[in-house]
Amino acid sequence: MSQVSVVDHPVVAHHLTLLRDERTRPSEFRAAVRRLAMLIGVYATADLKTRSVSIQTPITETEGACLDVSISIVPILRAGLGMVDPLLDLLPDASVWHLGLYRNEETAEPVGYYDKLPCNGASDVALVLDPMLATGGSIDLVVRRLQEWGVRDIRVLSIIASQVGIDRVARDFPDVKLHVGVIDPSLNEQSYIVPGLGDAGDRIFDTP
Ligand code: PRP
Ligand code: URA
Numbered sequence: 001m002s003q004v005s006v007v008d009h010p011v012v013a014h015h016l017t018l019l020r021d022e023r024t025r026p027s028e029f030r031a032a033v034r035r036l037a038m039l040i041g042v043y044a045t046a047d048l049k050t051r052s053v054s055i056q057t058p059i060t061e062t063e064g065a066c067l068d069v070s071i072s073i074v075p076i077l078r079a080g081l082g083m084v085d086p087l088l089d090l091l092p093d094a095s096v097w098h099l100g101l102y103r104n105e106e107t108a109e110p111v112g113y114y115d116k117l118p119c120n121g122a123s124d125v126a127l128v129l130d131p132m133l134a135t136g137g138s139i140d141l142v143v144r145r146l147q148e149w150g151v152r153d154i155r156v157l158s159i160i161a162s163q164v165g166i167d168r169v170a171r172d173f174p175d176v177k178l179h180v181g182v183i184d185p186s187l188n189e190q191s192y193i194v195p196g197l198g199d200a201g202d203r204i205f206d207t208p
Contacts (some may be wrong), residue, residue, distance in 0.1 A: 003177040007043050012036060012181050015156040019159065020197045026206040029084055033131060033204060036159050037083035037182055040091050042129060044155050044179040069153075072097050073136055074146065076138060077114060079201040080129040083157065087127060095123065099145065101138050106193035110138040115145065122150030131200040133161035133180070134193050136168035143173050153177075159200075160184055162193045 015032045018024050050065040055144070069092055075084050077100035084096060100114025126146050131140055139156055146154050154176045156169070161180040164187055167177060186194045202208065 004170065004183075005177070005179050005180065005188055006183060007040050007041060007181055009039060012039050015039075016159070018179055020195060024199070024203075029203045033082040033159065033200075034086045037129065037131075038086035038090065040157050040159065040179050040181055041083075041087050041127070042107065044157050044177070045090065048125065067091075067093075069124040071095070072126045074099060074126050074128045076101055076128065076130040076142060077102065077130050080099065082200075082204045083131060083159075085128040087129065087157075091127075094127075099142055101141060103134075103138065103191070105190075108135055108137065110141050112141060117145065117149050120150075122146075124151075125153040125155065126151040128156045130156070131159040131177075131191060131204075132196075133158040133169070134163040134187060135162075135191050136165035139165070139169055140172060143169070143176055155179060156185060160193055160196060162187050164194070 015035050018032045019029060035091050045091055049068045051068040053064050053066050055062060055064045071094040073084060073087050073094045073096045075098055088094065097117050098114060100111045102111050106110055130138065130141055143154055156176060156178050159181040161178065162184050166178060166183060169178060184193045184196055188194050
């Protein structure tokens with residue numbers, strides 16, 4: 001059974017509205033992506049394993065908690081780059097592994113162009129960052145690659161996901177957890193999310 005969580009939160013709804021608005025300038029767009037990534041990241045990491053530790057405060061001895069898993073942050077180039085900094089703020093000891101894909105404009109099929117995952121030493125948890133999950137083709141490729149690397153706990157963080165994309169990931173990868181800001185109903189003929197926000201990479205990097 002797939003695990004899809006929508007971060008149903010008024011602050012998410014506020015920043016999503018800014019992202020969707022075609023008048024939003026790239027600097028504001030990037031800031032909204034960062035804030036949304038932080039909010040989704042908090043929910044996506046809510047059940048990470050911890051171990052207890054004893055510490056001394058200036059007042060007394062007490063028990064605290066430390067994260068007890070190795071974590072990889074995996075941004076999908078380009079648009080996923082916009083989500084890295086807030087996740088690293090939350091998880092400063094995580095490693096960052098980049099995977100580069102673009103969608104063929106005619107077929108909407110993903111084409112890989114960059115992959116620097118090491119041959120071994122898979123982390124316990126991988127947090128895949130991509131603001132848009134449309135057909136699900138890019139996530140399909142990335143999840144297969146991370147499984148081949150050996151990651152067991154794969155979590156995909158997307159700001160907007162289409163219902164079609166969610167259904168595809170849920171069907172093909174029932175163990176992958178999806179954490180999204182919102183689910184949009186459909187795709188258009190060019191496989192863009194409707195209502196969506198347009199091309200996330202172009203809006204982050206101000207490219208035509
Ligand atoms: C976008 C987006 C995802 C992908 C989603 O990337 O950031 O990676 O499309 O679509 P899918 O679910 O149908 O595969 P794009 O190919 O536009 O590349 P970019 O990030 O370099 O702009
Ligand atoms: N990639 C985007 O950036 N936007 C979409 O709507 C679909 C894929």
